[in-house]
Amino acid sequence: MYYFHLQGRSPMPAFFQEYPYYYLQHGVPELYYPQYRGAYYLPFQTNYNHVLPRSYVREGQNIRGSWTPFSWVENYAYAFSGPYNKAEVALTFDDGPDLVFTPLILDKLKNYGVKATFFLLGENVEKYPEVVKRIAVEGHVIGNHTYNHPNLTEVSDEEYQSQLQRTDKLIQQLVGYSPKFFRPSYGAIKENQVKWATEQGMMVIQWSIDTLDWQGLRAEEITDTVMANVLPGSIILQHSGPGGKLQGSVDALDRIIPQLQSKEARFVTLPTMFGTTKEK
Numbered sequence: 001m002y003y004f005h006l007q008g009r010s011p012m013p014a015f016f017q018e019y020p021y022y023y024l025q026h027g028v029p030e031l032y033y034p035q036y037r038g039a040y041y042l043p044f045q046t047n048y049n050h051v052l053p054r055s056y057v058r059e060g061q062n063i064r065g066s067w068t069p070f071s072w073v074e075n076y077a078y079a080f081s082g083p084y085n086k087a088e089v090a091l092t093f094d095d096g097p098d099l100v101f102t103p104l105i106l107d108k109l110k111n112y113g114v115k116a117t118f119f120l121l122g123e124n125v126e127k128y129p130e131v132v133k134r135i136a137v138e139g140h141v142i143g144n145h146t147y148n149h150p151n152l153t154e155v156s157d158e159e160y161q162s163q164l165q166r167t168d169k170l171i172q173q174l175v176g177y178s179p180k181f182f183r184p185s186y187g188a189i190k191e192n193q194v195k196w197a198t199e200q201g202m203m204v205i206q207w208s209i210d211t212l213d214w215q216g217l218r219a220e221e222i223t224d225t226v227m228a229n230v231l232p233g234s235i236i237l238q239h240s241g242p243g244g245k246l247q248g249s250v251d252a253l254d255r256i257i258p259q260l261q262s263k264e265a266r267f268v269t270l271p272t273m274f275g276t277t278k279e280k
């Protein structure tokens with residue numbers, strides 16, 4: 001059995017030996033870029049839910065990440081990564097579908113026999129229904145990513161529920177199921193919203209590796225980010241939305257998939273990773 005090794009990563013700090021799940025979600029705190037250190041919910045930096053190699057953190061760069069407290073993981077159907085005792089990783093693609101990148105991604109996934117999870121926007125489901133159907137027919141899982149990508153922490157409860165329900169209905173009509181998996185746009189969500197989604201039978205899934213592919217990064221850069229941070233249970237964030245600068249992200253699949261498969265990692269959908277169904 002081959003185990004993942006973390007290149008250049010320091011040993012798991014003592015605190016995390018007791019809480020390995022947190023370690024996997026949030027990485028080694030000392031690797032965080034110093035300018036982002038601060039007091040949050042715990043006595044170490046947890047503001048970002050993945051570890052970026054320092055070479056990718058440019059001066060003044062705004063890194064998106066999770067500011068949500070650990071307790072949400074325990075109280076709700078809410079996760080940043082899957083089990084760390086299985087050699088499974090999940091590819092996830094947000095903001096689609098579109099007519100350019102989603103088909104290219106699907107071609108590559110088919111070529112490698114890999115299944116992934118696509119978090120779709122309702123407005124794009126309406127525009128590109130044939131692509132939505134292709135995603136489903138080819139065995140990938142569809143998740144809900146809101147209707148038109150609002151910052152959910154700034155909308156009313158009614159608008160929040162409407163964003164999910166409209167998108168849910170559109171997906172249901174096209175592929176025959178209401179998605180269990182929901183990823184909030186920007187990863188931004190409030191506790192009562194996570195609670196509501198949990199009560200509706202959904203799982204709220206963030207990510208543990210942000211490739212930052214939407215910045216138009218090259219395939220090499222995206223691959224390096226993944227390979228430097230990947231662990232069993234990693235949930236990798238890429239995009240497949242219209243009008244993006246995503247060719248590097250598409251091309252990175254030709255590196256990420258073979259490289260991780262050579263380490264005996266299995267690419268799974270989120271329902272497989274979490275041992276549940278794709279539908280609510």
Ligand SMILES: [Zn+2]
Nearest residue numbers: 094095185186
């Ligand atoms: Zn998004």
